[in-house]
Amino acid sequence: MLLVGVVGCALLAIWSSDLPDRVASHFGADGADGFSSITELIVLTAATAVVGAVIAGVGAFVVKEPVTSRIVTGIGTGTATFVIAVTIWITGRQRGLDDASSATSPVWLTAVCGVGALVLAVAVAFATPVRPVGYGRTAPVGEVPVAHDGQRSWTGTASVGAGGLVTVGAAVAVLCGLGVVMANWYLLGVAVLVAAVGLALTGSIQVSVSEDGFRAASRIGWPVIAMPISEIRRAEVVEVNALRDFGGWGYRVSGRRNLRGAKGFVLRSGQALLVVGDDRREVVVVDGAADAAGVLNALVSR
Template identity: 35%
Template sequence: MTVDGTAPPRPVLRRFMLVAVWLPVALVALAVAVQLLLLPQLPATIAVHWNASGEADRFAPAWTQPIATVAFGLGVPLLIALTSLPGLRRGDRGATYRLMGATAAGMSALVTVALTWTLAMQAGLDSSADAPAVWPALVASLVAAAVVGVAAWVIQPREESADAATPPATPLALSTHEQALWMRTTSIARGAAIAIFAGVLVIVLSAVVAAVTGADPLLVWLLVGIAVLLLALAATTLAFHVRVDDSGLHVDSVLGIPRFHVPLGDIESAAGVDVNPMGEFGGWGLRLSTGRRFGVVLRAGEAIEVLRRSGKRFVVTVDDAGTGAALLEALVTRAATRP
């Protein structure tokens, strides 16, 4: 969240770029160079997937491994960086951005070590069916991800969020007995909704494929359960009704649950703010963040932020948030002046 519109100190942005962009670029470049050197020593088809017993069960042309390394080892970190950079350049700060940078670096290390190790261990084999167990590569990639992720966290400077400095909204003018009501409906961004349902669809298709191919029934039911859970979570968090009245702030899912209510007597102040979902909350939906913040974060942009008397903050992204916050601030002020 921007407080004064100033840009972040140069070391913050520079070190974020170092760990989230340039380090993954270097890791992927090194990994792809090693893989290309190994290609002549590999069978034409290599193992690319192992079952729960550690045995190879899926195969692909060897030349696809460098492509996969670039796609996942660099693509995922760049996606994280691109969603975080706008907020950093705008002046946002806090532990969430630091975590995003560390996650980008760790993901790149995980992918590059795993794909390079599994390729290297098949060098000199006559057939990919003879590929050894994947466990050493898996352990090595997890260790590399942890080490690189921690190092990336340490490299970045500690920047506290300036959430506490958010000024309250200017209250609307209300007479002593005047009744006022403000209502809006907010829904998740179209791109995020498509991504959510695409994820659910992938799980459903995986369950169908597992059932058709005779997979373990336990695996099939596990996939079905995950799909139902994700579908329920998506359906209940796609859209919310937001209401401000003399009882406080109400945020209710259009399906009835979940429901959130911040009573007027529990509100210290209310403000209209701008929210960057990825940078401040690490994503969309019902989210926790630093600074004791909880949010119904459905998209970027306008939001009402309520400071509770306990010091906790409740955030909901919604259009015309400034008006809603101003009315809420007016109701709080009027309630405080009543005998």
């Protein structure tokens, strides 16, 4: 991250003689509406790199829970990279201009920088070393039932609740409203895409427990959670509040108290099946969570 900042500052310094005295740094609907000196941009780039490196460093070396560690590291890297990339690219386009007010910032430029930053963030997140946390040896945070009827499999369906539907609906409504106000019909297409993809990925989740282990997947097969029976230490039943414990609905990761680091499908609030391995915890809010946990614990005990 610091290397990205150094490269960015170096490019700005090299280009300084070819740039207007005041460089366009912010754009509105009518074009450039905010200007900065090259010194201000260099300071901003350096500060962004340092802040991004600090956040990524905290994620990699301070946060102990592996999922949260990778998320924090990726966010620090990706956000800082995006800001620096947009700043450098927009500034570079102004070389040779006498008046920065004629500068432009096309939408595709921001999109390209966003995609590039996202790719780098994901790469850094997955490259962050995972430290074992020993979930399997910690005290349970919920009930640990065991089935005694010899049942060797269980299946169920987790469906989206009212909160999830409202969230998707609100996102679609906002995009549609912006599309109408801005006369941008692409936003209406994006709204339809958001609704279709959101409901396809998390609208209904198939959950199964068997001698092979635990599996939960959307109807299109992704995202998917799978844990072989050999990696499972126990199953628990926990009461989940989607908004309080996971910050919303969908495929989520918790950052709250005893559930910190647990990830999975939280389509509504209610009883959830929490599957515990040595270094990860997977969760799905589903009817019959106690039955599923009982069957899984019986299989594990065998």
